[in-house]
Amino acid sequence: MIFNILRHCAFSTGIALLLWPTLALAQGTEQQPATTDTPATTQNGQAPVSGEPTGADLPAVEVIQDQPKAKAAKAAPKQKQKATPVAQPVVSPEPLPPEAVSSPSAPVSTAAGRANGDLVPMSPSGGEIPVGKYPGGVSTVSSTMILDNGRVETQDALQKHVPGVILMDAGGSTFRTQLDYRGFGAGSITGFPQGVAVYQNGVRINEVFGDVVNWDLIPSNAISDITILSGNPVYGLNAIGGGASILMKDGFSFQGVEIDVMGGSFGRKQVSTQVGMQSGPAAIYFAGQKIMDDGYRDFSDADLERMYTDLGFRGSAVEMHFNLTWAGSSAGVVAASPEELLNLGWERTFTSPQTTDLELLMPSINASVKATDTLTFSGLAYYRRYRSNLIDGNVLEGEECGEVLAENPGATTEADFNADNVCSEELENNEIQQLRDLDGNPIDGDAAGGEPFGVIDRINQKAESWGGSVQAVEKSDLFGFKNQFLFGASYDRGSVRYGTSSEIGTIGPRFVVDGSGIILGGPDDFIGRDVDVQTEYVGVYFTNTLDLTDQLAVTVGGRYNYAAIDMVDLTGEFDGITRDHSFERFNPSVGATYEFMPGISLYAGYSEANRAPTPAELACANPENPCPIESFLTDDPPLEQVVSDTWEAGLRGRMKSFDGSQRFDWGVGLFRTQNTDDILFVSAAQTGRGYFFNAGDTLRQGVEAGMRYSNSVWSLYAGYSYVSATFETANEFQSPAHPLGTPCVGDPDTSCINVSPGDNIPGIPAHRIKAGFDYWVTDRWKVGADLVAASGQYHLGDEANLLQQVGGYTRVDVSTSYQLTDNVQIYGFVNNIFDQRYGLFGTLFEADEAPTDPVGPGFEFTNPRSIVPAPPVAAYGGVKVTF
Known part of the structure; x- marks a missing residue:
């Protein structure tokens, strides 16, 4: 309350x-x-x-x-x-x-x-x-x-x-x-x-x-x-x-009041506020946001509320903060649409409803104690409560039993077989399986709403986690050299209750699934899941940075990770889910920097890291019993943890004029990260299903460069990166939607593609370019522009790189602001000003299995490629008040 x-x-x-x-x-x-x-x-x-x-x-x-006070500026x-x-x-x-x-x-x-x-x-x-x-x-x-x-x-x-x-x-x-x-x-x-x-x-x-x-x-x-x-x-x-470290504001770092109100395209309405104040050793900070947006695609509206508050105390040697994050997010997550459908309208979606409701509550407390001039102890403790409710409308892998029998004339049938009932398209030991409700009764096709049949999957997570960390930082000299030694430990405990259910229905206009109210209770692929997950993560780590000279610094470090994941099936139907897993590893790192000119440094380093399989991956790793995507857990074969080895080297420079009015920062570097036993998700023979598996080695390597310059009138930046992401182990991938697939080895009824070392990993564009500027036309009026460009990427399901890519793109945004008074600013910006139409992600779907009635008579899907369309041109404007 x-x-x-x-x-x-x-x-x-x-x-x-x-x-x-x-x-x-x-x-x-x-x-x-x-x-x-x-x-x-x-x-x-x-x-x-x-x-x-x-x-x-x-x-x-x-x-x-x-x-925020403009007078100072x-x-x-x-x-x-x-x-x-x-x-x-x-x-x-x-x-x-x-x-x-x-x-x-x-x-x-x-x-x-x-x-x-x-x-x-x-x-x-x-x-x-x-x-x-x-x-x-x-x-x-x-x-x-x-x-x-x-x-x-x-x-x-x-x-x-x-x-x-x-x-x-x-x-x-x-x-x-x-x-x-x-x-x-x-x-x-x-x-x-x-x-x-x-x-x-x-x-x-x-x-x-x-x-x-x-x-x-x-x-x-x-x-x-x-x-x-x-x-x-x-x-x-x-x-x-x-790694990414997000530091939040507090009343010591932000003081004043800011209110920002904005609106614009696609029904966008948002209000942001933040307040910070300090009184002696105490400070308080509060931030809140309310955002509503209708979305640029059908059924893609969003409603977000989020807040953060911090209460801090600072003494002569002790500082303590209590903070609280609360957020609620409801978003239409409408996924990829067939390219042929988007040709009819950029807003079109393929199967809905698809909504995700999230809620988060996270209080935490942290403190530091300055024990000596060089030694500081710090610690934190937190509690995190997370709720996720997903409603996902999909095409059902089912049709009237008479049609299934006609397609499989040699199949056997159940004793209570009825041609008007709904049956699974997949046979079990050459027997046609009727879909049943929770009481075990066959489901009549008319009661389900008639063909084409759809299903509404509901996936719920209730997660709680808690833990903390302690850390010591010592900055005293070591053998006469400047040195920083950091040592710490962390503990995280998690508990998740994961449940699913599926409601049969019919697919109507715009591919909206209209539920019938009948919850599926069989066969096994459609039975709801109820899984209890317990996790425990322990880490002990250190780093040490030693200045051997005024120019040369050497850093060594490492971390021991231990992860335990225990899962229990609470339905009694899927014993394969119940299993305990544990993973452990020590990951070292070493590197050095050398400042060979004032403000210009050379760096090089090597490091290792690991990723334990997640509960979702562990419980969906059986190719013989794949999971409906984003939905069910099925079985629990073991997966190996992923281990990465990273090498990198580069140059960076940081320069500033004497009066501080000009600054130039730049950097260029090479990197190479190889994953061993990488875990990937692939599609299964059954429509809408897939599984996780260890795919051998993968490699990400390339170059990245960036620079930023600013003075009292201009602020400019530019960046470029090249990322070559490739498979390094030959593999056979199931890809039932691939038009060039061939029968799998040992399973001629399933379509596969063969991946060779050097093939590109889907979904990762190789070239990334960004640049932009802000220019103060007058002392109150600013204009700016930003450019983001990316090269093409392969569709998920085309790991062999045999099909046309999702096209690359260039997006340009422009913005302006004007300071009406010292306390009031008006602003506006336009995203994608040239209204470029491009995809942000691509995947394959089984075009010959997709229903066409929702589109209209005579329509057929022939292209298996689908993409998530990027937002079209959109304009926004707002007012910001500070005092």
Whole structure:
């Protein structure tokens, strides 16, 4: 009740090519010692002692981030506060004298250092080091980038500003897109391998059942920054591709009030509010968002409510925070549509309803204690309650029994066989199986609604998890060398109750399944599931960064992971599900950085990581008894854990003019990650079913580069990445919808394709390009544009790369804002201004099995390719008030 009251109170209140303009920037390079000896941090990234001396022999300076008051920006139009910059020609600063370059400056707060991309969290709980000392790829997206001109989709900001990130959309919802980083996923669709470990304030938010990441449950206006980094096993399970650390705001880092109201295309209406204040050693912060959208496709409306609050206390040596995240999300996740259907209308969908309702409650508490000038202890504890209810309308693999008998004249029938009843299209030991209700009675075709038959699957998850971590960071010198040693341990416990049921119905116009009210009770493939899942994850980790010289830093680290997954079938019908699993592994890492010129560093590193099979994968790994996609669990053959080996090397540079008005950051790197025993999902012979299996080795390798320049008038960025994602082990994949499939070895009735080493993994575009700029026309008027482009990708089901790809695309967004007063800003933006029509994800479907009556007389499906269409051109506008 109290959370509903808080929720309702909250919501009612509330590119261009980069040109390097001056060589003087190189002379004004900012040195790392300014942030090497940062204050000890808590989970919220704040300095526990404001003004206490640190190893830099200078008092700490408290920096307030995201201060919304425009007056400050007007007085000093710096890059961080661009509300009202003064338009003026760029003037090259005077060269810095040598002593100015080497002089230490006062350290900034950890939160500010992270948001600026100057500091990198070595663990999910913090332990930041200067970015120039991190031996791997790293990118940071700040709050300003995420909320640029009213946008609230966190994934979209990551796509624009992180070179290795591109978005795919297997579900068909703008708010629930999946993030792909270097060919590894982090998204909300069960069945897609999750290769990025994601943390919010140090709490792992990969959900218990399938390790999925629900980006739509994170209040985007409460995010201080997101750091995505590679090659760090300290981030634990799923960090085979990388880790993501999300730091939330608090009342120490944000002070004031902001109200943002926006509306636009497809019925978009949203309100965002945030409030922060500090009184002496105490601070409070609150953020809330309410978003409604009708969607650009049929039945794709969305309704989101989310809030975050933090209560913090800061003393002379202790800092503590209590925070609470609550979110509710209802979204039409309408998946891929046949290309032939989209030719009739970009909004068309194939089978519905398809809606997903999520609810999250997560309180947590974290604290840090500065035991000495160099030693800091920190810890956190959390509880997470997650609910997921999915309604999924599909084509039923059934038809009237008389038709099944006509197609299989040699088959046997059951004793109570009736030609007018509904039967499964799949035979069991050459016997035709009648569909039955929960009482065991055959289902009459007319009672089910008549052909074409459909089914409404309902999939429910109730998950609870809790746990915590403890960590120590020691920054004292080691043998006379600067050093940071981090040691920690984490424990996570999860409990899931997973249940399903299926209601037979008929498919009507627009492929909407109209339920009959009859719940299926047989045969086995249609019986509902009731599974209890218990998980236990333990991790012990360390990292050590040693400065052997002022230029050379060496980092070593590692983590021991233990995972136990116990599953019990509660129906008594599927004994194969009941089984206990355990996995363990130690993953090492080693790397070095060398600053061979002021502000320019070379890095190289090697790391290992592992991913334990999820409960969803373990319970759907039998090719003889495949699972309906996104639906049932069936059997429990063992799967091996995935192990990755990553090598990477690169250059990065960070330069700033003496007066701070100009800054240039850039980086280029090579990476190579090989997965052993990679777990993949493939389609089965039965329509709409599939299973997981260990597919041998896979490889992701390539190059990524990015740069960002800013002064008082311009802000420009560009990024490029090439990702070659390939199979490295020859395999036979079942692919019943593939038009070039051939009979499988040992199973001539099933269609297969043969995958060879070097074939591309579907769903991963090789080339990713992004660029953009913001330009202050006057001291109050800003204009900008962003470009995102990607090359083609193969359809899921075409692992042998035999068919035409989903086409590449180029999307251009434009934006503008105007500061009416010091406290009021109006803004607008247009996404996909050229109205490009392209697909974000593709899969194959059995065209000859799909019903055509919902389309109209004479229509036939001949093309097995289907895609998730990208949003068309859309315009939005809003007002932001700060005080």
